Amino acid sequence: MSTTAETNSSAGEAPSPAWLEIVRQKVAGLRYGVVQIVIHDARVTQIERTEKTRIAGQNDAAE
Secondary structure (H helix, E strand, C coil), X not given: CCCHHHHHHHCXXXXXXXXXXXXXXXXXXXXXXXXXXEEECCEEEEEEEEECCCCCCCCCCCC
């Protein structure tokens, strides 16, 4: 599967911005969670990753 950034780079256009590689790293290996990009003045200023761990087969209610 090819991303737009990869397609653009192979077409001879400008390389991807540095923050895009950071987002790729944050997403890699993430099974459940959120990657959040914070933008100020039309620029990426912060990237956050929140990962959740799901435990199969356990009940939430104590019995």
